[in-house]
Amino acid sequence: MQDAKEEVRARLAIEDVIGEYVELKRAGRSFKGLSPFSGERTPSFFVSPEKNIWHDFSSNKGGDVFSFVMEAEGLDFKGALELLARKANVDLSLYQNDKARDIAAKKKRLRAANEAAAHFFQHSMLQNQHAVEYVFKKRAINRETAAAFRLGYAPEGGDMLVKYLTNKGFTRKELQDAGLTNRFGGDLFKGRMMVPLMDGAGEVIGFTGRIIRDDPKAPKYLNTPATLLYDKSWHVFGLSQAKEAMRTRDYVVVVEGNLDVVSSWQAGVKQVVATAGTAMTLHHLKTMGRLTGNIRLSFDGDKAGIAATERAIPIAEEAGVSLTIISLPDGAKDPDELIQQSVASWQAAIDTAEPVVDWILRQYSTRHDVSTAAGKRAFTTAALEVTKALKDPVEQEHYLQKIAEVSNTTLETLQRKMSTREEPDKQYKKVAHVDTSNDESRYAHHDSVLALGLVDSALHELFANTESALFVGEKRQAVAAYLRTSHGALQDTPEELQKYDEYVKILLLRADARYAGWTDTDRFHEAARLLRRIKDEHKKQQKQQLTDQLRDAEASGDETRVRELMQAIQTLNKEIHS
The missing domain is CATH 1.20.50 (Pheromone ER-1)
Structure with a gap:
């Protein structure tokens, strides 16, 4: 049921699900609230939409949306999956046995077909002088940008793409399901500059084609229809190219046109995405909200653009993101046009974004x-x-x-x-009775120092001199072992720790929530203090074991063994910090 689990996870925002039980307020890229599992008065419960993880400092529990529902509702995994599947409108029967394998295999083939089509379009552009002149001269797109967005060209006549892909082993049914053919089974895209639509990981899931010849009867833009891979109400164009800049700058600019994104990226303003030619949806904002809570909206200044901005405002409130509005100066109808006039003016417009209520x-x-x-x-x-x-x-x-x-x-x-128009206060769901006296809370300091190690490369020396066996549990020992030999601040789970991906994400969330505002010196001293504590605890355990052995030696009258054990205990006493 792994595919079903991932489908449910993709359709539900973790902050929405948990927000039915906990009043959450945004805190940077995360959300914060009172723990539903304890009677705390100071919020120490965090949810990270970016990592799809929650962590409760009061009980040292954490996990994904499924583990939360299991805790909150007192369910096993199957029960939590069924509850969330109903909420996400996912039919679990489609993911049972053969059906699940069929869907997974079909998605794999459709991805392969789109990837092969992208290669075909890229190669075709370089072979067509008219396309080269349009992309590189008329649109003034440079080669680095064309490569980053994998721009290409769909040949004018015939069914060259269909022939190319069928020769590579794809069936006509697969090409139809991938959205690459028209109703007659021929090429859907002809005589167009091709802009691949990519998911957050950078995999091609569809295309937008911009006509490059004068033809008043043909639509200027032609998009991939809805497929098993592509849904325009979920897709954010340019996300894979923008996400690093979004994290760094802590805001994203949303424009209407895909080519606005391309132009802005080329101009060096890379934290820009588009809604792929469709109206803003809650799914769009939730997707962006996982990387930043600051959304700057720049729609066209015509009536349609103003109406689209208005429609986005209540959706932003529901998504829990901060929305500001970018107003373009007179003489520029869209960001692309303004960028061609002056990149500085585009950045200035972004920097002076107006609060949505004022706008x-x-x-x-x-x-x-x-x-x-x-x-x-x-x-x-x-x-x-x-x-x-x-x-x-x-x-x-x-x-x-x-x-x-x-x-x-x-x-x-x-x-x-x-x-007179006030709405009643929101009612939150009650969580099932949960026993918070768990073993995990005893080792919160282990998690804290490991979290510090993952985000602060300056602590490498401390971990290099710390045995991983001092930490309790397989997952903690694995992270400690990684930190002994590797260093460098992490954003995502490294390949060596993929088995413990959820735990690593919890540690990264813990570090962001607790230590983000600390100085380098304070983090170093805190890590050193926690490691001393862990080492002392380990030595105290050793001392207790030696003390038990000493009693046995005294009872048996083994004087030699008694002297050895007493000497070992005295050595440990000197090493243990008071």
């Missing part, structure tokens, strides 16, 4: 005549819908005052109007 209030104030009673009613109703979603009372009052100024209405009147 929407400005839009509403231009649409309604607030000098009339009807205009005031319409403006305040729309504006209060946005303002009441704000959770911070100071921020809420700030915008209420702004609405009052624009509409020439008293603050008290607006507060009264908003109070």
Whole structure:
């Protein structure tokens, strides 16, 4: 059922599932709340959408969305999978035995077909002078960018792609299922610059084709239809190319056009993605929210772009991300056009992104005549819908005052109007009774020092002199052994520790939540202190074992053994820190 588990995991945002039990508030790239497993008053429960992991410092428990539901509902894995599958609308019967193998095999073939098509399009572009001139001269795309986005060209006539792929062993049914053929079984894309659509890992799952010849009857853009691999409501274009810059800069710019992304990436502003020619969805924002909670939206300045921005606002509230709006200067209809004029102007527009509430209030104030009673009613109703979603009372009052100024209405009147529209407080699910007196909590300090070692390469010397056997449990010993010979701050699980991927992700989340704001010196001293504690604990265990042996030697009258054991105990006493 591994494929079923991954399908359910892909369809559900971990923060949404846990958010039904815990009131979560964003804390950097993670979410934070009170542990549902203890009566703590200070939040120490963290959820990382990026790593798909949760960790509870109060009980030292953690894991993925399945382990949380198992803990919260008192279920075994099968029960948790069935519960989450219903929530994700996943039919588990499709993943049983032969059906599961069939779907996995089919997905593998479709990926291979798309990959082969991408190679074909890349090669075809280099063989066609018209395509080369369009991509490199007219669009001013350089070779590095073309390679990074794997740009290509679909030949004008015939069914060259179909012939190429069938010669490689793909059936016509596979090409149809991959979205590469038209209703007649021929090439879907002809005479177009090809832009591969890639998933977060950089694998090709579909294509966008931009026509490069003058043909008023043909659509400018042609996209892969929905397939087993590609769903436009889930796909974020450019994510694989942008994700590192998103982590580093801690924000992402969302544009409408795929070529806006390509132009921005080439200009050095790489934390830019697009919604692949479709309206913004909750899935898009959840996907981006796993890497950063700061979303800067730059849609076209026409009526359609403004409407799309409006639609994104309530979705952003539901996704739990911070949304700001980028306004392009006059004379630029989209980011690509602005970038061609001035890269500095594009970066300046990004840097001066306007808070979403300010932006929407400005839009509403231009649409309604607030000098009339009807205009005031319409403006305040729309504006209060946005303002009441704000959770911070100071921020809420700030915008209420702004609405009052624009509409020439008293603050008290607006507060009264908003109070009549208040929604009931959200009710959270009760968790099953859970015994938090578990062995894992006894070794929280082991996890803390290992977490430090994974994110701070300056601690390598400390771990090089620490035996991995001092740590309790196979997973901890494996990480300690890795740290003895490897160093360098991690972002993801290294190949050597893939067996313990979930535990490593928990450690990385632990490090981010607890030590992100510490100085290098403080982290070094904390790691040294924790390692001393672990070594002392190990020596105390050795001392207890020797003490037990000493009693046996004294009872048997073995004087030689008694002297040896007493000497060993005295040596340990000197080594153990008080």
